[in-house]
Every structure is written in structure tokens, then in C-alpha cells.
Amino acid sequence: MKKLRLNRKHLCIPYSVFLLCFVVAPLLVIIFYAFTNGEGKFSIDNLVGFFTSPNTIGTLFYSLCIAIVTTIVCLLIAYPIAYILARSKIKYKSTVVLIFVIPMWINFTLRITALKEILTIIEGNLAFHPFLNTIIGMTYDFLPFMILPMYTTLLKLDNSLLEAASDLGASPVKTFIKVSLPLSLPGIISGIVMVFLPSMTNYVVLDMLYNSTYIMGSLIGSYFSAYDWHNGSMIALILLIIILVFTLFTNKYEEDDHTGRGGVKI
Amino acid sequence: MSQSNENKIIELNNISKIFEDGFSAVSNFNLSIQKGEFVTFLGPSGCGKTTTLRMIAGFELPSEGQILLDGKDISKLPPNKRPINTVFQRYALFPHLNVFENIAFGLKLKKLPKEEINKRVKKALEIVDLEDFEKRKIQTLSGGQQQRIAIARAIVNEPEILLLDEPLGALDLKMRKEMQIELKNMHERLGITFIYVTHDQEEALTMSDKIVVMSEGKIQQIGTPEDIYNEPKNAFVADFIGESNVFGGVMTDKLKVRFCGYDFECLDDVEKGTMIDAVVRPEDIIITTPEDGMIQGEVISVIFKGVHYEITIISGKNEIVVQSTKKTEIGTKVGLIIEPDGIHVMLAENTINRIETAIDRHYKLEFLDGKLNCDLTKVIQGAGFNEEGTLIDAHGDEIDTDKLKVIVSIKPEDITMSDNEETGIICGHIISLIYKGDHYSYVVRTDEDIDIVVDDEYLWNMDDYVSLVIKEESIQYSIKK
Structure with a gap:
């Protein structure tokens, strides 16, 4: 009889089981529902339905639009902050970074409720500016995710490279364009990935801001709450594919960055 | 080499650099360098050699003094406006650019035509012996190759002066020896003025036309390698070289x-x-x-x-x-x-410590917070105190002590060192140590930033924190003339 011996290979069993139960199986379930109809028969009606209904297509483009604007706004606000924090010689640098990160630790509901109250005071009725409010809410929520990866990359930016550029005749503006910016690209991409994807789906922000705007997340939510698993799954699948394509695209720019996109630390 | 002609390319006049935290890195630095010379700044780490180089490059602005390039004051000019290029200690090559793009960086900024850039990059690569490396990524190069690319990137701009900040420090011994000879040859071929910084005395002796020995921000000696070796000006130079x-x-x-x-x-x-x-x-x-x-x-x-x-x-x-x-x-x-x-x-230098100090309102010396018992009536001829306790001169007029300075003189051998902070009257760190046959000569920098020379027969270590015991009766006082 062969003795049962535990070697290193067996250590991956628990992980495989986990993967199977919580990643592969649910994914298969989603695919199954996406391609079946109410009677449990194979069908591509859901797929066709998604791309032919002006309602769903409109929501997709609206979501993309919100995600793009949110990402750009976050980028424009976060880059200067991250740059100043990382490059300046201020004494309590990590404390200042902490101030930007602390909102992340406060309960999401509380944060958005507070924002809602403030916006109500300013605007009177939140229903007047649905798009603006969405952008404000998303930016407020996702800004730290944009700042942190950029801050980490900029912190590692070797000062002697900037000196070398200037030594070779580059003005401060040229040094920024030719050295600082390209070298902080991995951080920028990490930030974009971390902001762009959630802002396509995070409809809770909108709900809490009494917003009638519909984004992809809201669409899935409304199908699921109406027990229409088939259409909901199809949209989820489509989103998954969009995200997959997007990630493959950004990965190309990240090959030199050894921190990876998880490089979030203070 | 045109050593003899009076063709000064760069002059440093009375350069001092005091950093924001009060650290004085360089003081009263005077030097002129001739066109085509190979000058080396040599000294232990922290002697101010790199700071001086950085001031020439423009990364630091001098707190005082002038830097003249071809007779024009460039002290306030930013680095990108100076016809000077630097080879950095850790190369500082741009990791996001390949070899060609790194070398062409400066030329592209000058908006030279494409063919010209190609030609010059090729030539620079030939000079550093790395032909056909254009397309290589920086990360795939060895330390020695990166070093050569860094040199190529600097010389391709045809600077008037090339600054080299310990460029061989990161290489192994064999590679370092090879690069020393190559750099020397390169210098002869290109005819550019080289200013080289190193703490390696052998490197300095091998390569330079002129060596500037530095210690604690001051020039100790300037001379040819032979001069420095055979005729050291002081114990520091002799000990260091x-x-x-x-x-x-x-x-x-x-x-x-x-x-x-x-x-x-x-x-x-x-x-x-x-x-x-x-x-x-x-x-x-x-x-x-x-x-x-x-x-x-x-x-x-x-x-x-x-x-x-x-x-x-x-x-x-x-x-x-x-x-x-x-x-x-x-x-x-x-x-x-x-x-x-x-x-x-x-x-023999520094045989006597002379510390200049002011006199406070109570006629005590400010040095050591008035702990010293200095009788001013014995120091100032004919002086005495009147009934009100005011210091007066022989004619009975009040002496204005604000304008007077007292020099406290202490012989190095009258000071002993202790590691118990309580025993001495002043504490400090040992910043220099030279063995003089039968005793050690130390320089102790006190917490008040005064350097005191101490002779002691026992061996202490650099950076030791010691307390100085000074015999009161051996201290001499005099008025500064």
C-alpha cells in the first residue's frame, strides 16, 4: 500500500476548492442564466435584447460617460495632490496622506449621507442636477483610490533622474513632461483602473443621492430585484467582458511596474 | 594638454554653502580651473566635495560667493542653462527610455535635426565602446555598461565641463581600474575639462592633473598628484593620501x-x-x-x-x-x-586651541555659558571694577564690553577625554583622529559647533561622544586686538 505523503503540491488543495466554489461555480451559474430563458432552454434572446433595446444601450453609454468623467475629474484633482505630497519636503508627510485616506475608513453610508446634506443645502433640490451630483458623489468616494497608487509611484521617483533631465537642458516643464509624467504612468493607470471600473457599477451612491440616473449597476439591481435572473446575468456578463478587455489593455502599460496595481500603501 | 596657458574656464570665488538646517558644508572655497584640465576633489565622505560639484552643476545655490564660467557669473543660473553636464553617482539613466533615447535626450531638447542626432549618438557610443547598443533597454545593461551610457549621455552634448560624481563607486575593483584608464584616455581625446569627485586617493592620484584635497568643507591642499603625495601641507593630507x-x-x-x-x-x-x-x-x-x-x-x-x-x-x-x-x-x-x-x-597646526568669545552683561565669557572663571581685570591691562561693579579702564572710564572679544587658549595636551558626561565641562563628538607616533590627535566638535584639538594617548573611536576635562589653571585668556 502506498503511503499517503503530504508534499507541497497538496497545499494548493484548499485554495482550489475555494476557487471552485466561489469563483468558477458562480461564474458558470451566471453564464448558464445569461444564455437560458424563463423555461430553462438555451437562448440568446437576452444578448440580442441587450443590444437592441435603446434603454439598455443608453444606460451602457451613460455609465461609460459617468465613469470617464469621474476618472478624469479624479485624475485632475489627485495628480497634483499626489505630486505635491510625494515630492515636497514637508515634515509630516504621512500624516497629510493619512488625512486624504481617512474618509476611506469612515462608513460609506455615513459619508454619502453627509455629502447629500451638504449638496441639498447648496442646491436646494438634488433632482435638478442629477449628472453633476453623480460625478460629485463618485469623485468624493473614489478620490483616495486615485491618490494612493499615484502617491506611491511618485514617492519612488528618483530625484537624481529629475536632476539629470535638468542637467541635460530640460526646463522644469520639459522635465515634468519627459520624465516625471512617463515614470508615474504605472501609478496613473492603477488609479484609473481602481476608479473607472467601480464608477460604472456603484449605483448605491446614486440611490443615496436620490438620483433617478441609471447606470449599469442599477440596471442589474433592478432586474435582480424583479427576479429576472436571466437578463441580470447577461448584463453582468457583458460588464465582465468590458472589464476584461479594459484590464488587458491597461496591463500592456504596466509590464515594467513591479509594484503591480495592488501597490497601495501609505 | 594645455596646462600652462592662463585659459581659466571656471572660477570659484569665496564659495560657501550653509544648508537650511545650519550645516556648513563648504566654506571659503577658492579655486580656478583651466580649460582641458582633469581636476579631482578628494576627501572623506562629508567633506563637501559633492556639494561643491553640485554647486558647479547648479543643483545647489551657493550661500555666498561667485561661480564664474568663462568670466561670466553663473551662480544663480538653473542647471539647464549651464553648458555643463554631469555623470551621476548612481548613473541616473532614464528607465523608461532605451539607450539611444537616453543619449539623445539632451540633443532632442536642443531640437537638432534627426540625422545630426543619429550621427552624434553613434559617435558617443563609439567613444564609450558600446556600438550597436542603441535599442537595448537600460535594465538589461550591467553596471559598467550603464556607467558608460551615463558618460555617453553627458559627453554627447559637448559640454564645456564634465562633472563626474564618484562615477566608479558602484563598480567592482577590476572594472574600476579599467574605467579609470578609459576615462583618462577619453579626457585626453575629447579635450573637455573634467571635474571628478572621489574619496579614493589612489583613483585621484592615477587620473588627475590637479587634486583638491578637502576636509570639513575646506580646501586642505591643491596640487599635482606628485605634490600632494610628496609634499603634503598638513597632517590631514599626509594621513589621507x-x-x-x-x-x-x-x-x-x-x-x-x-x-x-x-x-x-x-x-x-x-x-x-x-x-x-x-x-x-x-x-x-x-x-x-x-x-x-x-x-x-x-x-x-x-x-x-x-x-x-x-x-x-x-x-x-x-x-x-x-x-x-x-x-x-x-x-x-x-x-x-x-x-x-x-x-x-x-x-604643526592647531597646536593651541583658540576660541573667540564675547563677554556678557555680567562680565562672564559667553563660551561655556559663563562657566569659566575669567578675571577680566587681569586680561585687560589697567582695568578694574568701580564701586558700582562696572568695569573701568585705567582712566576710570567704563569699558564697552560689547566690542571686546576674549580669546580663550587651551593647549591640546591640557585636555583629557572622558566618556562620563558629568566629569567634563564641555561635550562633543570626535570628528577626526590622526595617530602621531606616541599619541593620538583628535578633533572634537562640541555641541556648540566649536572644534577643539585634543591630544590623548588612548584610542577613541570616530563619532564617540566624549566629555572634555580642562584644567582651569592651564587656560590662558587674552583680548582680541
Whole structure:
């Protein structure tokens, strides 16, 4: 009889089981529902339905639009902050970074409720500016995710490279364009990935801001709450594919960055 | 090389640099460099050599003084406006650009035509012997190759001056030796002025036309490698450049110097009775039998160094290091001969500590917070106190002590060191240590930033925090004229 011996290979069993139960199986379930109809028969009606209904297509483009604007706004606000924090010689640098990160630790509901109250005071009725409010809410929520990866990359930016550029005749503006910016690209991409994807789906922000705007997340939510698993799954699948394509695209720019996109630390 | 002509390319006039935290990195630096010269700033780490280089490059602005390039003041010019390029210590190559793009960086900024850029990059790569490396990524290059690319990136711009900040520091010994020769050849071929920074004395001696020895932000000596080696100006230079024995001594007659208990003949004409430091290189001491020797001693250690043996001999209280090709056994009694041309006499410096201090309202010295008992009536001739306790001169007029400065003089041998902070009256860190045959000469930088020379027969370590015990009665006071 062969003795049962535990070697290193067996250590991956628990992980495989986990993967199977919580990643592969649910994914298969989603695919199954996406391609079946109410009677449990194979069908591509859901797929066709998604791309032919002006309602769903409109929501997709609206979501993309919100995600793009949110990402750009976050980028424009976060880059200067991250740059100043990382490059300046201020004494309590990590404390200042902490101030930007602390909102992340406060309960999401509380944060958005507070924002809602403030916006109500300013605007009177939140229903007047649905798009603006969405952008404000998303930016407020996702800004730290944009700042942190950029801050980490900029912190590692070797000062002697900037000196070398200037030594070779580059003005401060040229040094920024030719050295600082390209070298902080991995951080920028990490930030974009971390902001762009959630802002396509995070409809809770909108709900809490009494917003009638519909984004992809809201669409899935409304199908699921109406027990229409088939259409909901199809949209989820489509989103998954969009995200997959997007990630493959950004990965190309990240090959030199050894921190990876998880490089979030203070 | 055009060393003799008076074609100054760069002049540093009275340059000082004090950093924001109050640290004085460079003070009163005066130097002029001629076109095409290979000048080396040599000194231990923290001596201000890199700071000086950075001021020439424009990364630091001098707190005082002027930097003239071809007669024009460039002190305030940003680095990108100076016709000077730098080879950085850790190369500082752009990791997001390939070899070609790195070298072409400066040329592209100048908006040169494409063919011109291609031609010049190719030529620069030829000079550093890395043809066909254009497309390579920086990360795939070895340290030595990166170094060459860094040099190519700098020289491709045809700068008037090339600055090199310890460029070989990160390379292994063999590579370093090769690059030294290559850099020297490159310098001769290109005719560009090189300013080189290193802490490696051998590197400096091998490559330079002119060496600037620095210590604690000040120039110790400027000269050719031969001058610096053979005629060191002070004990620091002698100790830093090559192996050397430094002995404290005195001139006993014309061309006669006494140290280690013997009157040696020497070639340096110094006034009789002067306190001096005598430098003797280990290779200039000849070992012989005790009867034939000028001084006698016993061998206490023998170390094989490849070409020669390094033999340490104790003679009386003095330790003497000798290099010899012949092996000697430990414990052997030997005699030593030093020829007149092997002795270099330097005026002993810092034999007395002179500390200038102001007088406060209570007629106490500000130095040491008034802890010193200085009787001003004995220091200022004819002075005394009147009934109100005011200091008056011989005519009875009040003396304005604001304008007076007292010089406190303390001999190094009157100070002893202790590691108990309570015992002494002042504390500080040891920042320099030179062995002088029978004792160590230390420089202690006090917490108030005053440097005090201390002679002590016991060995302390660099950076030790010590307390200085000074005998009150041995302190001399005088008024600054």
C-alpha cells in the first residue's frame, strides 16, 4: 500500500476548492442564466435584447460617460495632490496622506449621507442636477483610490533622474513632461483602473443621492430585484467582458511596474 | 594638454554653502580651473566635495560667493542653462527610455535635426565602446555598461565641463581600474575639462592633473598628484593620501629635526625651535640591524600585502609602519634608517586651541555659558571694577564690553577625554583622529559647533561622544586686538 505523503503540491488543495466554489461555480451559474430563458432552454434572446433595446444601450453609454468623467475629474484633482505630497519636503508627510485616506475608513453610508446634506443645502433640490451630483458623489468616494497608487509611484521617483533631465537642458516643464509624467504612468493607470471600473457599477451612491440616473449597476439591481435572473446575468456578463478587455489593455502599460496595481500603501 | 596657458574656464570665488538646517558644508572655497584640465576633489565622505560639484552643476545655490564660467557669473543660473553636464553617482539613466533615447535626450531638447542626432549618438557610443547598443533597454545593461551610457549621455552634448560624481563607486575593483584608464584616455581625446569627485586617493592620484584635497568643507591642499603625495601641507593630507607615519617633533637646528628621540637630518628649512609634524612614508624607512639603525625598535606585527610586507615596529612610545619586501619575524629587534629626503616636515597646526568669545552683561565669557572663571581685570591691562561693579579702564572710564572679544587658549595636551558626561565641562563628538607616533590627535566638535584639538594617548573611536576635562589653571585668556 502506498503511503499517503503530504508534499507541497497538496497545499494548493484548499485554495482550489475555494476557487471552485466561489469563483468558477458562480461564474458558470451566471453564464448558464445569461444564455437560458424563463423555461430553462438555451437562448440568446437576452444578448440580442441587450443590444437592441435603446434603454439598455443608453444606460451602457451613460455609465461609460459617468465613469470617464469621474476618472478624469479624479485624475485632475489627485495628480497634483499626489505630486505635491510625494515630492515636497514637508515634515509630516504621512500624516497629510493619512488625512486624504481617512474618509476611506469612515462608513460609506455615513459619508454619502453627509455629502447629500451638504449638496441639498447648496442646491436646494438634488433632482435638478442629477449628472453633476453623480460625478460629485463618485469623485468624493473614489478620490483616495486615485491618490494612493499615484502617491506611491511618485514617492519612488528618483530625484537624481529629475536632476539629470535638468542637467541635460530640460526646463522644469520639459522635465515634468519627459520624465516625471512617463515614470508615474504605472501609478496613473492603477488609479484609473481602481476608479473607472467601480464608477460604472456603484449605483448605491446614486440611490443615496436620490438620483433617478441609471447606470449599469442599477440596471442589474433592478432586474435582480424583479427576479429576472436571466437578463441580470447577461448584463453582468457583458460588464465582465468590458472589464476584461479594459484590464488587458491597461496591463500592456504596466509590464515594467513591479509594484503591480495592488501597490497601495501609505 | 594645455596646462600652462592662463585659459581659466571656471572660477570659484569665496564659495560657501550653509544648508537650511545650519550645516556648513563648504566654506571659503577658492579655486580656478583651466580649460582641458582633469581636476579631482578628494576627501572623506562629508567633506563637501559633492556639494561643491553640485554647486558647479547648479543643483545647489551657493550661500555666498561667485561661480564664474568663462568670466561670466553663473551662480544663480538653473542647471539647464549651464553648458555643463554631469555623470551621476548612481548613473541616473532614464528607465523608461532605451539607450539611444537616453543619449539623445539632451540633443532632442536642443531640437537638432534627426540625422545630426543619429550621427552624434553613434559617435558617443563609439567613444564609450558600446556600438550597436542603441535599442537595448537600460535594465538589461550591467553596471559598467550603464556607467558608460551615463558618460555617453553627458559627453554627447559637448559640454564645456564634465562633472563626474564618484562615477566608479558602484563598480567592482577590476572594472574600476579599467574605467579609470578609459576615462583618462577619453579626457585626453575629447579635450573637455573634467571635474571628478572621489574619496579614493589612489583613483585621484592615477587620473588627475590637479587634486583638491578637502576636509570639513575646506580646501586642505591643491596640487599635482606628485605634490600632494610628496609634499603634503598638513597632517590631514599626509594621513589621507597614502600610508604615512606622522610624528610630532621639533626643529633642533638648521635642517635638523628631532622626533622619536633622534635628531634626523632633513631637507626642509624650518626655523629652529618650531613645533612640527614630520611625515615619513612607510616605503622610505629602511630596516637594518639595531647597531646600524638611527633608532631601535621591536617588530610587533607583519602583514603580507602582495608586493611587500607591512611591518609595524614599536620604538619607545612610537608605533612606526614600514613597508619592506623582506620578511621579518615578530619580536625581532631592529634598527631603522630614514634618509633626509624621506622626511617631510610640516608646520604643526592647531597646536593651541583658540576660541573667540564675547563677554556678557555680567562680565562672564559667553563660551561655556559663563562657566569659566575669567578675571577680566587681569586680561585687560589697567582695568578694574568701580564701586558700582562696572568695569573701568585705567582712566576710570567704563569699558564697552560689547566690542571686546576674549580669546580663550587651551593647549591640546591640557585636555583629557572622558566618556562620563558629568566629569567634563564641555561635550562633543570626535570628528577626526590622526595617530602621531606616541599619541593620538583628535578633533572634537562640541555641541556648540566649536572644534577643539585634543591630544590623548588612548584610542577613541570616530563619532564617540566624549566629555572634555580642562584644567582651569592651564587656560590662558587674552583680548582680541
